[in-house]
Amino acid sequence: MPNHLKPAVEVSDRFHVQPLLRTVTVNQSAYVLALAQNSVRLVGVSSDLPAVELNLDGMPKDVASSARKTSIKDRSPSGRLQGSEGMKVHQVQYARKIDQALRVLLVGKETPLILAAAEPMQSIYRELQSYPHLARTAIQHNPETQSDAELASNARSILDELFRDELAEIHSLYALRTSQSRTTSDLVQAARAATYGAIQLLLIDIDDVTPGTVDDDGAVTFADGPSAKSYGLVDEIASRALVTGAKVMGVRKSDIPGEAKLAAILRYPF
Template structure:
């Protein structure tokens, strides 16, 4: 469990969910809109209470006994009456239950309220937190603190710095006010700074600090990464940082101003505003490549064919619309859900595309 500006987020590890076998009995999937501030706690609890009643009816329709139905749903019922739980939420709540298994996960994405009882869990609303692309690093660079984050479109996590300096003082140490400083200049001469040279000395040491951080970031993250890094700092730091750091994908704009007191969620939002255009361009190239493979018989646009290929473990990459498949497109929704389950189980890649002109488009490229 992590506390962020997006509220309480549970570990987004759904491996237990995806390991559940089809054919072991009906499975219930609940999605509840929640509120980070807790002001709508009663409303969210009421939504879940009504969903449980609907799920019970559906279990009975599928032939599940009263006792087994209650055994499946009782852990979910306990949540309804836990007022403290509802005051500690994120933007959405996902709950899954079947005989001998239940999981409740607070997730950092908005969801539409729904309850599904079927032979498979409904995982399509989770796609934005499951996808294997759409990430950026954020480096919040201020003299008093250096912070490194890994951010998706929906969540942000602070990373350990490792060898990256934590602050200006760690690089240059405390500076006696009257000390005499120098640096090399052209022709092998030296320029000295004592009283009256404080501004130049400060500038020189600031550059030293930025260069040290830049080099350490390259060493810590590696130079072969394709994940963009966005710098949150005063604008003057960027050219120094870019020149010093071997990291290959540094965004050409900064999140401006000192980030010392910036909240992670604010940094995440600002970073994605900056990288969104380049990400959309990358997605366009990736979609074109996928469509080329489809036209060459190495992929498909047919949800039924894609779902079947998933069952055979043939999916290499599955592409779904970022806005989500509409539930009104019932057949496509069910088939796309099956494809996601297969994609995750077989360690294939899951991507989302932000093209709102194709709201129900499903694309898959095949391994063979």
């Protein structure tokens, strides 16, 4: 597992999925596009495996080959260098071909794409690329001087930043929805809301195991302690919310508003 988990033993008539939810609901993988005028490579990054370079059909090698030239310093028919305007055209063509090659891999995905590039290629690529999940923050150092492992290390820092930004947006939305009576951090209310499909977004503490049961109508019965007849209430609430199409994120207690066991944003007052 890529996350640190507390030791736990669960005996019940259902799987205890709560500790796994951070792995599958919080981005811990990414693609890094290491882009320079003379080279380009795509590196796959995960939280617990070595970085690996990915080969894509149609990916150009550099600006010159993309422009079908032996060198970007080729002279024009008149014998003069093409100049900065001609160079910009070749760079744009190069970036566009890269974007086209990436579409086959990235279509339908939400995995963050992190750019490692210096100027002017960074700005050129950002202006014309089509993938909606390109990270705002880029790896600024020259990608040609960085190994795949170094790119992966820098990418993980950006993934942490993306997670913090997402949490900040969720906290702001939670505050707004609280003023509209569309939030709860109460286990009893959250269980009923999950049962009837009223939860839109749910943050859960992946380490909490409050024993009890939830009946078919969403009513909660707390248990005096863990047993084979009970299970984790937060785990059960998360499972019911997932079944009804809610977005569920497994986080740490410190990431939840009020450091509660869970925090739910509701689709409507409930």
